[in-house]
Amino acid sequence: MAPAILLVGTLFGVSLIYGLAQSLGLLTGTDQRTLSMAAYQNVLSGSEGVGTEFWPSLGFSLWIAGVSTLLSAAGALPVAVWLNHQSGRGRQMDTLALNWNLAFPHLVWAIGLLLFFSQSGLLARLAALLGWIQNPADFPVLVRDRLGMGIIVDYVTKEIPFLALIVLAALRSQPEDYGVVATNLGATPWQRLCYVTLPQILPSLISGSLLVFAFVFSAYEVPAVLGMPYPRMLPVLALDFFANPDLHHRAEGMAISLIIAAVVMVVAAISLRYEKRAGYSQ
Amino acid sequence: MKALPTYIIRFLLYGVLAAPLLLFGLYAFSEHWFFPAFLPKDWTTAPFTRIVMDPQTGNSLAASLGIAILSSLLSLLVGFPAARTLGLRNFRGRQVAWLIFFLPTVVPPLAVGMGLNILFLRLGLAGTLFGVVLSHLVPTIPYTIFTLAGVFASYDENFEHQAWVLGATRLRIFFNITLRLILPGLVVAGLFAFLISWSQYLLTLLIGSGQVLTLPLLLFSAISGGNPTSIAALALLFVLPPVLVIAASARYLNQHGNTVREQH
Amino acid sequence: MANIDLISLSKTYPGQIRPVLDRFSLNIASGELVALLGPSGSGKSTLLKLITGIERPDMGDIHFDGKSVLSVAPNKRGAVLMFQKAYLFPFLNVAENIGFGLKVMGESPKTIRREVARLLDIIGLPGMEKRKPSQLSGGEQQRIALARALIVQPHLLLLDEPLNSLDNTVRMNLQEAIQRIQRELGITTILVTHDLNEAMAMADRMALLINGQVAAVDQPMRLFQQPPSESAARFVGITTFLKGSLAHGTLRTDYGNLVVNTNGHAANSALFAIRPEHIQVQQHPGQNAIPGKVVGCMYRGEHIEYQIAAGDLTVRARVPMPATMVPHGENVFVIFPPEYLFAINEQFVRHSSTT
Numbered sequence: 046m047a048p049a050i051l052l053v054g055t056l057f058g059v060s061l062i063y064g065l066a067q068s069l070g071l072l073t074g075t076d077q078r079t080l081s082m083a084a085y086q087n088v089l090s091g092s093e094g095v096g097t098e099f100w101p102s103l104g105f106s107l108w109i110a111g112v113s114t115l116l117s118a119a120g121a122l123p124v125a126v127w128l129n130h131q132s133g134r135g136r137q138m139d140t141l142a143l144n145w146n147l148a149f150p151h152l153v154w155a156i157g158l159l160l161f162f163s164q165s166g167l168l169a170r171l172a173a174l175l176g177w178i179q180n181p182a183d184f185p186v187l188v189r190d191r192l193g194m195g196i197i198v199d200y201v202t203k204e205i206p207f208l209a210l211i212v213l214a215a216l217r218s219q220p221e222d223y224g225v226v227a228t229n230l231g232a233t234p235w236q237r238l239c240y241v242t243l244p245q246i247l248p249s250l251i252s253g254s255l256l257v258f259a260f261v262f263s264a265y266e267v268p269a270v271l272g273m274p275y276p277r278m279l280p281v282l283a284l285d286f287f288a289n290p291d292l293h294h295r296a297e298g299m300a301i302s303l304i305i306a307a308v309v310m311v312v313a314a315i316s317l318r319y320e321k322r323a324g325y326s327q
Numbered sequence: 328m329k330a331l332p333t334y335i336i337r338f339l340l341y342g343v344l345a346a347p348l349l350l351f352g353l354y355a356f357s358e359h360w361f362f363p364a365f366l367p368k369d370w371t372t373a374p375f376t377r378i379v380m381d382p383q384t385g386n387s388l389a390a391s392l393g394i395a396i397l398s399s400l401l402s403l404l405v406g407f408p409a410a411r412t413l414g415l416r417n418f419r420g421r422q423v424a425w426l427i428f429f430l431p432t433v434v435p436p437l438a439v440g441m442g443l444n445i446l447f448l449r450l451g452l453a454g455t456l457f458g459v460v461l462s463h464l465v466p467t468i469p470y471t472i473f474t475l476a477g478v479f480a481s482y483d484e485n486f487e488h489q490a491w492v493l494g495a496t497r498l499r500i501f502f503n504i505t506l507r508l509i510l511p512g513l514v515v516a517g518l519f520a521f522l523i524s525w526s527q528y529l530l531t532l533l534i535g536s537g538q539v540l541t542l543p544l545l546l547f548s549a550i551s552g553g554n555p556t557s558i559a560a561l562a563l564l565f566v567l568p569p570v571l572v573i574a575a576s577a578r579y580l581n582q583h584g585n586t587v588r589e590q591h
Numbered sequence: 592m593a594n595i596d597l598i599s600l601s602k603t604y605p606g607q608i609r610p611v612l613d614r615f616s617l618n619i620a621s622g623e624l625v626a627l628l629g630p631s632g633s634g635k636s637t638l639l640k641l642i643t644g645i646e647r648p649d650m651g652d653i654h655f656d657g658k659s660v661l662s663v664a665p666n667k668r669g670a671v672l673m674f675q676k677a678y679l680f681p682f683l684n685v686a687e688n689i690g691f692g693l694k695v696m697g698e699s700p701k702t703i704r705r706e707v708a709r710l711l712d713i714i715g716l717p718g719m720e721k722r723k724p725s726q727l728s729g730g731e732q733q734r735i736a737l738a739r740a741l742i743v744q745p746h747l748l749l750l751d752e753p754l755n756s757l758d759n760t761v762r763m764n765l766q767e768a769i770q771r772i773q774r775e776l777g778i779t780t781i782l783v784t785h786d787l788n789e790a791m792a793m794a795d796r797m798a799l800l801i802n803g804q805v806a807a808v809d810q811p812m813r814l815f816q817q818p819p820s821e822s823a824a825r826f827v828g829i830t831t832f833l834k835g836s837l838a839h840g841t842l843r844t845d846y847g848n849l850v851v852n853t854n855g856h857a858a859n860s861a862l863f864a865i866r867p868e869h870i871q872v873q874q875h876p877g878q879n880a881i882p883g884k885v886v887g888c889m890y891r892g893e894h895i896e897y898q899i900a901a902g903d904l905t906v907r908a909r910v911p912m913p914a915t916m917v918p919h920g921e922n923v924f925v926i927f928p929p930e931y932l933f934a935i936n937e938q939f940v941r942h943s944s945t946t
Contacts, residue, residue, distance in 0.1 A: 049409035049468055054427045055463050057434070059485050060442030072445050127336055137581055139337070145344050148569040150526030152543055156562045157347035160354055160555060166361045167350065171361030181362055202343060256433070263435035265529050266543075270550055280437050284529070287441050299441055306438040313433040321345065419606070490664045492643045492741055493692035507682050542919045 061306075068299040084296035088304070092213070095286055095297045098277070105276040109193045110262040113200035118254045120201065121208030126242065128209065129216045140213070146206040155199050155270040162187040162195060188271050192302060195271035204257045208250065215249035216242070248323035255316035259309040279305050348566070354559030372398065378560040388564065391525060391541040394456065395568075398463040399471075399520035403513065405464075406471035409517075413472060414479025428469040439465050440533035447534055454538030462534040463527055467520040474519055478512030514579040522569055593746040593779055595642075600651035601780045601803075602637055608917045611637045613803035614651070619747075622777040624770070626784060626794030628826065635783045639749050642781070643670045653747050666695075671745040675752045677732035679724035685711075685735055686720035690741035693775065710738035710906075713772055716746040723785075730761035737769065748773070748780040754789065766793055787827060791815060799823050816866065817933050824864050824935065830907045831870065833932070837861035842932075846881045846902050850929045862935045869931035870908035872897055872923050879932075880924040885917050901924055 066072050070081040088099050128139050149157075160168050169184040178184050188195030232240065269277035277285070279301055287298025355375050357367030378384055431439065431505065443462055444453065452458030464567075486508060490500045506513070528543040533543070542565045549558045573580070597617045603610040611634040621623045629635050640646040644651060644665035652659050660668055670691075679688045689692075689710055690703040698706075711717050714734040724732060727844075739856055740748060750769070754762045770793050773780050784790050790797050790810040798808040807814055807823040818824040821832060835844035837858045841847045851863060876882075883906065887898030891909075895916055899906045906925050916925055 046409045046412045049405045049472060050424055050427055052405060053431060053465060055470050056443065056461065057427070057431045057439065059446055061434075062442070062467070064438055064442030067442070067445065114361055124336065124340075127332070131333075132473065139340065141577055143339050144577075145573065146524055149347055149566055150522070150543075150569070152526060152528060152546060153347065153562050153566050156546070156550065156558055159550075160350055160559065161346075167353070167365075170363055170365045174365040179363075200364050204376055213474060256449045259433055263437065265435070265437055269547070273585045283437060283441075302435075302438045302441050307432045309433055309435060310430070313429075317429075454596045483676075483678070485674050485676070485678050486680065488640075488643070488645050488665075488672065489674065489739075490680075490691065490695070491645065492668070492671045493695065493739065495691075495695040496666055504680065507680075546721055 064299055064303055064306075068210075068296055068303050070296050075236075076179050084300040087297050088300050095294070095301070098275070098282060099279075099301065101276045102279050102282045105193065106262055106279045109196050109200070109268070109278060110258050113197050113204065113261045114254050114258040116197070116201045117204035117208050118250060119258055120205040121212055121253075122246075124205060124209040124248065125212035125216060125246075126238065128213055140210075143206040143210050143213075146203065150266075151199065151203060151264065152266045152270065153268045154203055158195055158199050159270060160189055162198075163189075167207065189273055191273060191276075193268070193272065193278075196268050199267050199271060200257075200261050206259075208253050208257065211247050211253040215246045234306070248319045252316045252319035252323055257314050259312040259316070262312070263305050263309045348563075348570075350564075351559040351563045354555045355563050357556070373565075374375040374556045375560045378557050379564060383540070384561070384564070387540045387542050387545045390456065390539060391543075392568065394460055394531070394539075394541060395524040397460050398467050398524035399517045401460070401464060402467040402471040402520040403517050404470050406475060406516070409511075410472045410475030411479050414476035414482065415484065420582045431465050432469045432473070436466060436527065436529045438474050440530045440537050443530075444533045447542060449537070454536040455533055456539060459531055459534050459539045459541075462530045465530075466527075469521060470519045471516045474516035475509070475512055477511050478509055478516075482508065514576050518572060518576050518580070521572060525569060593748055594783075595779060596620045596652075596654035596657070597638075597642070598652045598654065600638070600641055600648045600653070601645065601862055602641060602646070602648050609804055612641070612648070615804060616629050616798070617652075617798055617805055617808065619779055619781060623795045624780040624782060624793060626782045626790035626797045627800055628784060628790045628797055630826075631785060631801035633800045634790045635785075636751060638800070639672055639751050639781070639783060640719070642747070642749060643672050644668050645672075663855050665686075665747055666945065669743070669746040670749060671740040671743060671747070672749045672751060673733075673736050673740045673753045675755050677724070677729075677736040679727075679732055679739075681724055682923050683724075684720065685722045685724070685727070688724065688735060689739045689742055690920075691739060696743070706742055707738075710742050713741070713775075714738045715723070715768065720783055727824075728761075729757050730765060733757065733765060736766070737772070741772070741778070746779065750782045752778065752784050755784075762789075776787055799826055801826070818864075819935065821862065821935055829864050829866055831867065831904075832935075833863045833865075833904075833927070835861060835863075837907055838851075846904060849879050849927055849932065851932045851934070852929050853934055863932045864935055865927055865932050867896075867907045867909040868894070868911065869928060870906060871911055871926035871928065872899065872908050872917060873926060874921070874923055876915065876924050877926055879927045879929060881927070883923060885923055888916060888919060890916065899923060901925060 063072065065125065068084050070077045070083060088095050090096060091099075128136065128143075131139060137169075159166070163169070163183045164186065166183040168187075169181055170179065172178045172184060174310060263280055265280040268281050272278060272281060283298045283301035285298070286294045286301065289295065289298070351366060356370050356372060358369040358371040358373070360367040360369075409424075409428075412418070413421070413428075438463065447453040447458050447462070450458075452461065485506055487500050490504050495503065526543060527541075528547065531539060531541050531544060535541075542561065546558070546561050548563055549561050552558075595618070597615060597619075599611055600612050600615045602612040615638060616635070617625070617795060627635055633875070641648045644660070644663065647661070653661055655669075660670075679685075680691070683691070686704070686707045689707045693703045693706060707718070707720065709820070713720055714737055716731060716734055719727075719731075719735075724735070727735065736753070753769075754765050757765065766789060777885050782790065782793060794811055796808060797811050797814050799806040799814070799818075801822050806826075807819050809819075814823070815827050818829065824832070831850065833842060833844050833846075835842045835849075837843075837851070837853070838855060840851060842851050842861060843862055849863075873880075879902075881901045883899040883901030886900045886905075889894075889896045892912070894912055895910045895914060897906075897908045897910065897917070899908060908925065
């Protein structure tokens with residue numbers, strides 16, 4: 046126990062302390078020696094540079110994370126319920142297929158979408174083959190677009206299997222008897238789904254969805270590959286400022302990163318509450 | 328006869344999962360594939376070979392493999408005893424320990440990496456393989472611990488006690504009983520750690536300081552380069568090890584169950 | 592085979608205030624089968640863990656043949672435990688499971704093969720070597736587990752409710768098998784159970800474990816007929832206790848005077864008890880009779896079980912068949928034959944007053 050706590054706790058704790066110090070202007074390589082909230086002020090209410098971009102970025106991040114989470118949850122539910130009704134070899138194969146998803150890191154998945162959906166991608170070529178478009182420019186902008194659709198598609202397709210596995214685990218840990226009892230009391234399959242199955246898996250689904258939200262909100266790779274120069278998601282913005290050659294911007298990047306971390310921790314805390322409830326209901 | 332929806336869902340599921348490999352294959356092995364041709368006219372392995380044979384590719388592949396293997400082995404080594412305690416015992420401070428391991432799984436690598444960046448620079452760890460491995464341990468150890476703790480939660484120590492009273496030594500019990508009972512979970516935990524480390528971009532970028540070049544970093548620079556063939560070739564190379572590792576451990580993934588919490 | 596001395600063993604788990612075992616002492620003679628009986632949470636399983644060495648006592652000592660074994664590691668102690676679950680290693684077949692103990696001692700494959708075959712014969716499952724644990728029934732699994740424990744020729748065999756998860760027929764079968772094998776091999780054995788019938792059927796002596804202490808230890812018949820304390824009496828199914836003052840062979844109670852056979856001294860507060868099957872129920876008065884009313888009666892096949900209210904006392908009586916059933920609500924007399932009323936030892940009463 047001790048080595049693990051020491052290693053993880055120290056590295057993680059120190060990274061937070063160093064991060065906090067940097068966001069307050071210390072240790073950033075500049076000659077500042079006193080604590081200052083300047084970075085946070087610039088981020089939250091600055092009239093130039095980072096200040097003009099933070100709020101649109103936050104809005105964009107919330108939009109992407111919110112839509113991705115809702116669509117993933119809506120998609121995962123039928124997949125999991127359907128998978129739960131499968132049996133034998135087919136079921137094993139399907140579960141394996143969901144796990145197969147692990148083999149593709151988000152970065153690779155984003156590249157795949159880029160090659161498929163871009164204006165000279167496979168889909169555009171198919172449209173040309175069917176005579177719908179003549180030039181790549183005729184094809185609608187599906188990735189690297191203002192609405193972040195490419196990013197959303199990436200997350201939704203990756204997170205549906207993830208959530209489906211969570212819901213599936215919740216379903217399979219249920220004693221099957223409840224369904225039988227409901228049927229025995231005269232419930233139709235549809236009623237059984239609504240009154241028995243859904244209430245049983247809802248806590249797990251909500252808890253998992255919140256984790257998805259936290260992840261999408263704070264991940265870097267996908268918006269970096271599939272995003273536009275403006276608006277950018279917060280993590281992209283944070284790294285850009287952090288890596289800025291002008292060391293004064295480091296603190297601002299760090300401040301954004303800590304704001305992201307704070308949001309994520311709050312969401313994770315709510316997720317934990319639901320996970321506990323899921324634990325009780327089993 | 329099975330219902331039609333079953334076939335449709337299955338088709339979508341398997342289709343979506345097979346698609347990236349096919350797509351990368353198309354782009355990586357084609358030549359003169361200009362718009363609006365739907366399929367490539369000429370096939371060639373030349374650009375793929377060139378990219379794979381490039382010493383930079385080879386070096387970053389080696390770095391990626393080395394870092395991922397080292398990170399997962401270290402995670403298992405450090406995580407195993409912690410997971411056992413966490414899964415089997417109730418002790419004072421259990422909640423705190425749990426929280427210490429939980430936080431790094433949700434706080435993004437972005438924040439951790441940016442925080443560790445300066446510290447590692449000062450310690451002289453920035454830009455070293457060791458520093459990068461150390462930073463990868465922040466997310467991999469917790470995932471390893473949670474996977475194994477889940478296994479230990481349903482583990483019955485009496486198997487060990489039985490062997491013990493029958494005369495087996497501690498060492499023998501560990502290798503002959505514990506490891507064999509835990510093996511599926513151990514493989515899956517190792518697999519998760521490997522995948523997390525393998526796909527790690529930000530921590531490597533922020534700690535490696537440009538000195539440590541792994542495949543994700545190479546991929547990113549290829550993406551900014553914009554050449555679809557090199558992007559696809561590198562992407563193929565990048566997914567190959569995870570695909571192989573997952574295929575090899577498929578049996579254990581199924582045995583282990585489905586509480587997969589891996590996110591990266 | 593060894594003579595076992597458990598000397599004043601105490602154990603408190605970290606974070607708990609009440610000790611699980613509180614100065615527990617017991618002697619088990621070589622070749623004897625002692626049943627350890629007690630409600631759940633009374634420390635039975637802990638005691639077994641102390642004896643095997645899986646856990647250490649806070650205080651006290653454990654002697655095998657007069658020598659302390661506290662410093663002997665569990666794998667060298669020769670006190671083999673058989674659990675409620677069979678714990679057959681799922682990745683080993685039957686032969687490998689049984690032979691496990693010999694293998695870790697470095698015996699030759701030939702010896703192991705021979706011994707495994709011999710043990711399979713003893714437990715009545717010859718030729719099962721190649722089976723996997725998952726292919727066995729619950730009863731067979733427990734037999735294999737027994738063989739695995741016996742093959743190392745332990746000084747002491749510890750059975751931790753090994754038959755609990757089995758259904759009745761299999762259970763009876765195994766009770767007989769275990770008793771036969773134990774007698775044949777003359778192996779010192781402690782059987783932990785909460786099943787009174789099982790303990791009485793199998794044991795040479797029974798020890799009652801209540802609140803981490805020995806509440807009573809005796810031959811099954813004596814303990815069943817005349818338990819020394821109230822809690823011990825309750826444990827063996829006695830629910831009728833009569834309190835009163837004792838003088839000249841008469842117990843004066845709130846319900847009337849009762850004649851008792853005792854050579855004890857006069858006492859202001861004496862406690863007597865009687866087994867339910869020794870209480871008679873009749874509709875006319877007689878010697879040592881208390882009037883009451885039937886508030887419950889159940890036909891149990893071999894006997895009728897009455898609940899009779901006599902003042903604030905509820906008497907449970909077990910009247911053997913054949914008998915005519917007295918219906919609910921009838922006024923009756925409860926007879927306490929003097930020869931069956933026995934005094935409960937004060938010294939023990941104080942001991943277990945917490946229950």
